[in-house]
Amino acid sequence: MPVRQLDIQPGKKQFVSIIIVSLILLVGSGWAIVNGAEEGSVSPTFLGSYGTAVFIFEVITALLLLAQFLRTGRFTYAFLSLAYLWVALISPVQIMLLHETITLTPSFQAGGTEAAWLWTFWHIGFPIIIAIALGLNGANPIVTDRPKFWAWYLFTAEIIVVAIILTLSLFGWVTLPEMVSQDNQFGNILKNIIGPLVAFTCGTALFMVVFKGRFRTDIYAWLAVAMLAALCEGLVSIYSGSRFSVGWYAARIFSLISSGAVFLALLLDTMALYLKVIEQNKELRKIASIDKLSQLSNRREFDERLNEEIRRAIRERKPLSLIMLDIDFFKSFNDSYGHQAGDRCIVQVADSIRHVVSRPADVAARYGGEEFAVLLPDTSEQAAFELAEEIRQHISDTPFKLENGEQVAVTASFGVSCLHPTTPSDGGELVKSADAALYLAKRSGRNCVQRPTHSWHCERQLQEAKVDGHPEVLRKHSPVSTDPQC
Ligand SMILES: Nc1nc2c(ncn2[C@@H]2O[C@H](COP(=O)(O)OP(=O)(O)OP(=O)(O)O)[C@@H](O)[C@H]2O)c(=O)[nH]1
Structure with missing residues (x-):
């Protein structure tokens, strides 16, 4: 039976941290929107580190959220996990496409446009799945008593959808509209349609997280930060110049914050739960070993x-x-x-x-x-x-x-x-x-x-002698013994 009483509420310190991070995000986006078009230095190694960090954060977050689903049976956690798995599956390929040579290998017909389209799937899919997750989190959240079955079902379905998207994007089986020009300048579709769409879906997801989640648990509180960071990333992307511009770098940093926020909350939750379990174990051991009336051992x-x-x-x-x-x-x-x-x-x-x-x-x-x-x-x-x-x-x-x-x-x-x-x-x-x-x-x-009777002592000595193999004691205590003491 799933356990439902282990949700950790955010404390005062966490709220202060959330407010500080949110302010940094808002001020940072304002600055990046104004200065976003400026050229930054081209650093392909940044892409490698960024990609690795995003992938690790997303995979671990997806697994920890899956654990929450298996524990509670709440579909909200299943969909939150799906949202992070979505990013974990698409982001490495998208980032590999961006890396220096642009094409993954010559056999793949993929380049900057495909990378931009994968970025779109990533950044629109993620907030949509988050919004669905929060939509399932009403006053009576939808739960299941077969979370393992649903986990298999939902995760397999998502992996199939991602496999289809990646196949279509990488093999050039469909011709996608151009979004990035040869000199890495972002095209009109990205600036005028995709960017605002990403900002809109992230804004909607943020609204859902704040008004449905109401900061009731650590996860919802930090998910609000994650969605704010995703919204900032979308907004900055509209105003940033080209790849490796100041705005582009700022957007990547917001993306990292978006990936890391829930990861951090789940880590803190896991730590708090671990300490709670140790405490409760001690308490249970005490209850199980103490006599209620006398308070001595039972x-x-x-x-x-x-x-x-x-x-x-x-x-x-x-x-x-x-x-x-x-x-x-x-x-x-x-x-x-x-x-x-x-x-x-x-x-x-x-x-x-x-x-x-x-x-x-x-x-x-x-x-x-x-x-x-x-x-x-x-x-x-x-x-x-x-x-x-x-x-x-x-x-x-x-x-x-x-x-x-x-x-x-x-x-x-x-x-x-x-x-x-x-x-x-x-x-x-x-x-x-x-x-x-x-x-x-x-x-x-x-x-x-x-004390025990003398005869008990004699019998005991006899037993010990048998065990230790002392024949002299055995003789002393044998039935024909004349020892007056026994
Ligand atoms: N109030 C109370 N009485 C208890 C508790 N546990 C056992 N008793 C009573 O303790 C009494 C023990 O009686 P006996 O075994 O006859 O022993 P005794 O009256 O102390 O006689 P001796 O041991 O020979 O001195 C019984 O009447 C039990 O009901 C308890 O937790 N609370």
């Missing part, structure tokens, strides 16, 4: 971190400890003071855990209901035991305040376990033993900390 995050820490402890041959704790008589607390008070009590216990557990590597989590777990990497059983005792003390020293001001004592029971993991499945073993110790704490009268 069970999912705990399980993930347990696996990670087990792997790390195996690698680094370090101990891993776990504290499991459960609020005492929580059912009767809920029954006596209500579920909401119960919730606040869970938050208070979580605060006590947070107060004591401060190492960044430790993971304090709500394991489920009124049960919590604290994972302590690189921590011995004795250190974990002391930490659990500290949490227990903090919880029992912090009575719960009811809404009527009455204070209620809250306690919790703790199970502590520690092991030097040897296999990834030891995560389950660690939880099981801490849980067993917690059960022991409940049976021993609650509000206390317990």
